Amino acid sequence: MTNRNRPTSTLLACLAATSLLTACTNSPEAGRPNGTPTTSTTASASSTGAPTPTATPSAPPARPPAAQGLTLAAAEQFVHYYSDLMNYASDTGDTAPLMSASDAGCENCKAYADFVKKSNAANGLLTGDYHEDLTEVSELVRGQAGRLGGSANVSIGAYVSRETASAAPVSSKATKYTREFALSQQGGDWVMYEMKLVKQ
Structure with a gap:
């Protein structure tokens, strides 16, 4: 679904057509481990495409302390946090937190x-x-103009989407992607500068 990666084939085509807008050079920190990666805390368990019986979140996820600041470790944790914001937006339709974490x-x-x-x-x-x-x-x-680039492995289960209540449903199979992304600096933290999905 992403980029949010998955929602429809139209969105995927849109995402695939967009190029990542950063020129990056290797940083001495790039090869250093940044700690144990976390996984999205809101992932659902069903892969059948049937409605998932999960409660609608009452509030958006908060940026964890590990995702604050401008280190490589904070960038890694921010990307996980951003994924959680995308899942929250998919659950609720509330995109304000997602856009606040986006350039x-x-x-x-x-x-x-x-x-x-x-x-x-x-x-x-x-x-x-x-x-x-x-x-x-x-x-x-680390790249130019204070930006940072990277990639992430993303999997999305089977789901069904419709543009309107009367529109024909669009079924999507479970798929694995690589999200290529660039982050920029805003207010002393990372935000999503650009992203696109590439099917694995």
């Missing part, structure tokens, strides 16, 4: 937010195992 110029962030405003679990237009499970962040390198 104003992030086109794929906007495309994902626009999709889940219309099609989300809260209004019944997104069902199944639509949560993404982000398992690994790698290849973090």
Whole structure:
């Protein structure tokens, strides 16, 4: 679903067409381990495409302390946190927290937010195992203008989406992706500068 990666084939095509806007060079910190990666805490268990019986979150996830600051370790944890924000937006249609953690110029962030405003679990237009499970962040390198680039492994289960209540449902199979991303600095923390999904 991502980029949010998954929602529809139209969104995936949009995401695949967008190029990552960063030129990166290797940083001496890039090869150093940043600690144990975390996984999305909101991933659902169903892979059948059937509605997942999970409660709608009452509040968005808070940025964890480990995702604060501008270190490589904070960048890695921010990418996990951003995935949680995408899952929250898919559940609720509330995209404000996601967009607050996104650069104003992030086109794929906007495309994902626009999709889940219309099609989300809260209004019944997104069902199944639509949560993404982000398992690994790698290849973090510092780039130009204070940006940082990298990639992450993402899997999304089978789900069904509709653009409107009367639209034909679109079924999507369980898929694994690599999310290529660039982060920029804002207020002393990382935000998503741009992202795209590449099917594995």
